[in-house]
Amino acid sequence: MMRARTALLAVIFLAGAALASPVLAAGNRPPAFLSTPPAKATVGEFFFYDTNASDPDGDQITYYLTQKFDDMNITPDSGVFTWNPVNAGNLTISIYATDGLSQPTPQTFTVSVAPRKNSPPNFTSQPVKVATVGVLYTYDVNVTDPDGDKIFFSLDRSPKGMAIDQLTGVVTWMPTDEYVNQGVFVSVIARDSATLTNMQAFVIDVKKLNATVNHPPTPRGSLVTNATANQLYTCTIDATDLDGDPIGYSLAMGAPNMTINSTTGVIRWTPGSASIGQSISVRVMISDGKENTTLNYSIVVRDRAKPPAVTDPAGQLNREPDMICIFTFVFAALCYVGAWAVAYLKREPQYKTPQRALSQYPTEPIRRPPQPPARPSQRTPPPPAATQRPPPRRY
Secondary structure, three states: OHHHHHHHHHHHHHHHHHHHHHHHHHOOOOOEEOOOOOOEEEOOOOEEEEOOEEOOOOOOOEEEEOOOOOOOEEOOOOOEEEEOOOOOEEEEEEEEEEOOOOOOEEEEEEEEEEOOOOOOOEEOOOOOOEEEOOOOEEEEOOEEOOOOOOEEEEEEEOOOOOEEOOOOOEEEEOOOHHHOOOEEEEEEEEEEOOOOEEEEEEEEEEEOOOOOOOOOOEEEOOOOOEEEOOOOEEEEOEEEOOOOOOOEEEEEEOOOOOEEOOOOOEEEEOOOHHHOOOEEEEEEEEEOOOOEEEEEEEEEEEOOOOOOOOOOOOOOOOOHHHHHHHHHHHHHHHHHHHHHHHHHHHOOOOOOOOOOOHHHOOOOOOOOOOOOOOOOOOOOOOOOOOOOOOOOOOO
16 A cells, blocks of 8 residues: 555656646746847947847846957946947957846847048148249148048149149249239149048239238247146247238147147147157247248157155265364365465565675675774773762862
């Protein structure tokens, strides 16, 4: 009877286990992706993909990457995927979503990365529109390229004799009488290394020398070419105009936080520690309202000088006052002795030595004139002795 009951319980247990296992397996289901990833990207442009997945059981979903390229990143909770492509081509990416209870669900897709979109260069300088016969005309063309490409310059239309430096963009020309009172049309072409171009066109008015001619401003004074990190740098750009026109200043090139006063020409800038050892190029445009003058210079950023450490290994600093007193006493004594010696050498001798040499004196004995005979000396008789009595007086 006991064996029958045991066998019956075993059969019931096995049947229950067989029926419960499919239920338990079906109780946790993996998440599924609902969003569709973009298939195209461009080098240098921000790539964004908001990944969305759903879990049938309502479990919290976590997103992750098993392999990253460039600066790929995904937010684990929200599934926001960001990327800044560096190289062109096709790239396969796999994003995983998991609820922590079942196998992760992957979403694998391929993105076609296109090359960077090139932008043409932009002109930043204003052309010089006045020229004088017999006076060299110059115009420094300045451009910027959004992609950082190298720029090459050329002239599309220009008068006879005008030239431009293809690397620096400086236009030079010597006007002649044939262009007096004529509008000379000029067009400058700026081309980047990707062959995209931009053009600047303007008209030059040519005048004779004896006519009223505007003179461009002329810089003067010295420039401050050194700066200290984390300290305010100031430099005053000074210029003069022969025509007395008001002068304005503008900054065409410099550091990001550098400023210039358009009226006074004072440049202000506080370089950071990251600029130590760098040479910052500065370009200032000086204008009188008619013509521009370009001033270029560089600023070298240095670190703040630190005072040398003072050490006293042998205790010399403690004996410094004593040494000063000793040196002062010795110096005073030497000065006193020196003054006494100078005074002694300058004194007048008591007996003067004849200036003639001894060899100049005659070798014969000197004949002296005869001397008169000595007179006998009349001696005064000595006074009477004190013991003798005076003679008596006679009345």
